[in-house]
Amino acid sequence: MMNEIIGCFFLTVGVLFNLFGCIGLHRLPDVYTRLQAAAKSATLGTCGMLFGVFIINGFGPTGMKAILAMIFVLLTSPTAAQALSKAAHRSGIRSWKKQGPGESREEKEIRENP
Amino acid sequence: MIQALMYILIVCCIMCLYRIYAGRTPADRAVAVDILGIIVIGFCCLLSVSTRKDYYMDIAIAWTLQSYIAVLAIAKYLEGKRFDE
Numbered sequence: 290m291m292n293e294i295i296g297c298f299f300l301t302v303g304v305l306f307n308l309f310g311c312i313g314l315h316r317l318p319d320v321y322t323r324l325q326a327a328a329k330s331a332t333l334g335t336c337g338m339l340f341g342v343f344i345i346n347g348f349g350p351t352g353m354k355a356i357l358a359m360i361f362v363l364l365t366s367p368t369a370a371q372a373l374s375k376a377a378h379r380s381g382i383r384s385w386k387k388q389g390p391g392e393s394r395e396e397k398e399i400r401e402n403p
Numbered sequence: 404m405i406q407a408l409m410y411i412l413i414v415c416c417i418m419c420l421y422r423i424y425a426g427r428t429p430a431d432r433a434v435a436v437d438i439l440g441i442i443v444i445g446f447c448c449l450l451s452v453s454t455r456k457d458y459y460m461d462i463a464i465a466w467t468l469q470s471y472i473a474v475l476a477i478a479k480y481l482e483g484k485r486f487d488e
Binding site: 305 | 415421429470474483
């Protein structure tokens with residue numbers, strides 16, 4: 290009973306981290322900031338959910354598979370995010386800049402559609 | 404309880420699908436596909452807890468590796484390289 294309560298706490302925290310990461314993916318203005326917000330928080334949230342499954346099921350087959358999936362997520366997700374940011378940088382996407390005081394409409398158009 | 408968490412994850416999936424639909428650059432869409440793959444792993448966790456079956460964890464492991472390889476291939480394609488270099 291106690292491990293189910295603690296496991297459901299970890300599941301809830303993981304789902305909330307996923308939600309915050311997706312709000313960042315939805316709201317931020319640039320591919321680099323979106324990657325920054327979404328990749329890290331989604332990794333931590335999913336690892337929290339897998340750890341919750343491990344706590345609920347104990348050292349059985351399901352718990353060990355959850356630990357294995359957690360190791361894989363921790364290894365692969367930051368690597369994929371780094372490869373994506375490098376590819377975006379090399380394909381010529383510029384980073385977002387805040388609008389200055391004397392910016393014309395053409396400069397704003399260029400800034401918003403790189 | 405588990406059902407409410409599933410609804411929250413469905414909202415996350417809809418946000419990612421909107422970003423795939425409306426992203427300005429191809430890199431935005433690739434980022435959204437990556438995050439969508441990670442969210443599906445979390446969905447497998449919730450299904451495993453609610454149905455007490457253990458094969459959802461097998462699906463989670465396989466989905467992790469498949470999503471990783473898919474995102475690396477998309478990154479190579481964005482960079483303008485061929486797949487064998």
